[in-house]
Amino acid sequence: MRYDDAFANGKYIEGAEAYPPLWAEKAAQFRAALGARARLGLPYGTGERNWFDLFLPKGKPEGLLVFIHGGYWRAFSPRDFSHLAAGSTARGWACAMPAYTLAPNARISAITAEIAASLNVMAAEVAGPIVMTGHSAGGHLAARMVCRDIALHDAVAACLARSVPISPLTDLRPLIETAMNDDFRLTRAEAAAESPALLTRRSGVPVHVWVGGAERPAFLDQARRLGNAWACPVTIDAGRHHFDVIEGLEAPDTPLMMALSGATLTH
Incomplete structure (x- = not known):
């Protein structure tokens, strides 16, 4: 097909096959270390994958960061990426990670509706501002949640502080x-x-697009398209490819975490 190679990531990343098992291992270690502050499998609907994990900081949360996993809407689970809550919880924020029905069992429009439903439920768990982020297909969903056509409870919409889609489609x-x-x-x-x-x-919802400088040209183009359409900043993270661009979520003081906090960066 015409665009198969343009959107292929793994074949252009050295050692790509090692990333998914590494993510899963780090995620399991993070959940174990967090203990009771990891609340797992909370329902937001009746579907088999209508659940989310919630990771809490040591004190009262400053707000809620929502991370939506990628995998071209066809693969992975929040449990593969739990460790990406480390940066936000260290900063005093709760982090929620919703699951969703994977294609082909759901169309992308249905997945969008599931994430909107999850956001209405997740917001009830933590008071304060809500910051949306997600990677790749999850970046698409993080951007969709701040589109005007998405039906959210009024109180939830009022709490949306910003969205930082990472390598979004x-x-x-x-x-x-x-x-x-x-x-x-x-x-x-x-x-x-x-x-x-x-x-x-x-x-009224600021957006900051984040993408790796070593990503496929199609992903750089996709990031710039949103930046141009929404007149929002686009940060090109030098040297980062599609699989390691998310590592900035693992620590509290990285440039990516600064963007999530609303800090102004040089682009």
Whole structure:
């Protein structure tokens, strides 16, 4: 298919096969170390994957950071990325990580609706501001949650402080011409309706796009498309590729964590 290679990540990353087991190992170690401050498998709906994990800081949370996992909407689970809550919990924030029904068992529009439903429930667990982030397909969903067409409870929408999509997919139309669309079943209408770069951002919610400098050109283009469409900053994290760009979430004082806190960076 025309765009298969453009959106292929692993084949262009040295040692790519080592990343998923490393993520899972670090995630399990983080959950074990957190003990009772890791609240696992909280439901937000009736579906098999309608649950989220919530990781709490030592004191009263300053607010809630929501991280949505990637995997082209087809792979992985929040449990593969629990360790990415380390930076936010060290800063005194709670971190929620929702699961969602994977394609082909759900269309992307249905996954978007699930994440919106999860956000309404997760927000009830922690008072204060809400910061959205996510990686790749999760970056798409983090951006979708601050689009004007997403139905959120008024109180939840009022708490949205910012969104920092990481390596997000923002214009889904090229994915129609990939073999992955056998699972997505994207039509042109759905691709347009689910593309943040073609939609209107919710008023008053700042967005800061983050992408690795060593990523595939298609992902750099996708990041810039959202930056241009929403007139928001785009940080190109020099030397980072698609699999290690998320490592900035593991520590409290990285540039990525500063962006999540709303700090102004040089782009």
